Amino acid sequence: MTKSRVAAIDVGNDSIKAIFGELEYQLNIPNIIARDTEDRPVIGIEELDNKNPLDGIHIKVHSPALKDNNAIYRVGNLATKTDNATELDPGSSKSEEDQTLIMLFATLALDAVKQDGFPKAKNVIEATYTLGTGLPLREVKEGKDAGYRSRLIGNVHQVEFLVTPKYQGLKINLKFNEVKVYPEGFAAFINLVMDNSLKIINKDLIDKRILIQDIGGLSTDIAVIKNRNVDDDKAQGFNLGVSESLEAIREEIRKKHGVELDSRRDVVEIITRKNDRNHIMVKGSRTSVHDITDRILLDLAKKQYRLLRNVWQKNSQTEICYFVGGGSHVLKDYLKTLNNNLDGYNIEFFEDEKESIWMMANAYYKLIMDFVRKTEKPKEPIKAN
Numbered sequence: 001m002t003k004s005r006v007a008a009i010d011v012g013n014d015s016i017k018a019i020f021g022e023l024e025y026q027l028n029i030p031n032i033i034a035r036d037t038e039d040r041p042v043i044g045i046e047e048l049d050n051k052n053p054l055d056g057i058h059i060k061v062h063s064p065a066l067k068d069n070n071a072i073y074r075v076g077n078l079a080t081k082t083d084n085a086t087e088l089d090p091g092s093s094k095s096e097e098d099q100t101l102i103m104l105f106a107t108l109a110l111d112a113v114k115q116d117g118f119p120k121a122k123n124v125i126e127a128t129y130t131l132g133t134g135l136p137l138r139e140v141k142e143g144k145d146a147g148y149r150s151r152l153i154g155n156v157h158q159v160e161f162l163v164t165p166k167y168q169g170l171k172i173n174l175k176f177n178e179v180k181v182y183p184e185g186f187a188a189f190i191n192l193v194m195d196n197s198l199k200i201i202n203k204d205l206i207d208k209r210i211l212i213q214d215i216g217g218l219s220t221d222i223a224v225i226k227n228r229n230v231d232d233d234k235a236q237g238f239n240l241g242v243s244e245s246l247e248a249i250r251e252e253i254r255k256k257h258g259v260e261l262d263s264r265r266d267v268v269e270i271i272t273r274k275n276d277r278n279h280i281m282v283k284g285s286r287t288s289v290h291d292i293t294d295r296i297l298l299d300l301a302k303k304q305y306r307l308l309r310n311v312w313q314k315n316s317q318t319e320i321c322y323f324v325g326g327g328s329h330v331l332k333d334y335l336k337t338l339n340n341n342l343d344g345y346n347i348e349f350f351e352d353e354k355e356s357i358w359m360m361a362n363a364y365y366k367l368i369m370d371f372v373r374k375t376e377k378p379k380e381p382i383k384a385n
Helices: 045-049 076-081 098-112 137-141 144-152 184-193 243-257 264-272 290-314 326-341 353-357 359-376
Strands: 005-011 015-020 025-030 033-036 057-062 071-075 124-135 157-161 171-183 210-215 220-226 236-238 279-282 285-288 320-324 347-349
Touching: 005 098, 005 359, 015 098, 015 359, 025 076, 025 098, 033 076, 033 098, 057 076, 057 098, 071 076, 071 098, 098 124, 098 157, 098 171, 124 137, 124 144, 124 184, 124 359, 137 144, 137 171, 137 220, 137 236, 144 171, 171 184, 171 359, 184 210, 184 220, 184 320, 184 359, 210 290, 210 326, 220 290, 236 290, 243 264, 243 279, 243 290, 264 290, 264 326, 290 326, 320 326, 326 347, 326 353, 353 359
Parallel strands: 005 124, 124 171, 210 320, 320 347
Antiparallel strands: 005 015, 015 025, 033 071, 057 071, 057 157, 157 171, 210 220, 220 236, 279 285
């Protein structure tokens, strides 16, 4: 039987964060795709071989799980260079979008081509994975996790690398031994209190009543934790993320300064970088866009703060709220200022950007590894009488 490889993948609106195997390989790819109709032109095949595959992901995807099957895509960095690049739209459901699956399959295929353990015949690799991933709380509460899982498991999904550096011509047949779909708020709690072996590392937190406000690109989850469990009835998912605001900033910069930014990720970089924060280059001159970013992000922070206030009022014995996710990193300063001027709740942010952004992928890894360990435990031999 083919050995299954562990994958923990957070399909975030901004980017895909993936952890493979025994923590030996990680990937972070912008969540952007662009439809392609033909093989993209490349100057010189030798040039192609010397490039980083992650900068030239060009694939054809065949899967019964897709609404639009057998299509060709540019993915990640390569897609940002096109005029027809798409990012997930506000209001869409992650579990129902082809883009979620295309990014998931592309990420797995990029891991599979590096492995020696999978069977390979000519240019076809047969790759089997045990996958841990997640969906927003709202979608899990609506029961969409079951449909998402069933589209993945029991099917063969093929990724063919077209004009991709180093991997051109390779086909990867992806199968899933098991797929676990976790609610994002629950995953965040696991990551806060447990290490990779699921040993408790945060004893102070384990019995507290806490909220976890996970601000993503398309949605916000607020998990309510008490008695070491997520209270499913009180936990809430909201159709409010940072994507719309990032898109608005991008559009205003284009109108006011005539500068085209490739993606929302470029906007995030401008807002969060340590040097020259909230500045862009306009015709070679360093130019502030503070007026645009402050107005739009403060408006979003007020809406996020209102969500916090409403949930806290319904759970008045809450002791602390942790803000997690890429959106929290973008809104951190605005939320802190609002809180200092208004209610003064006990709130906490992760100062380390990487820790906040990788939180979900790390949590899925802990959970899927725990599942694997439990299923691989040798059964007790039956003793003869």
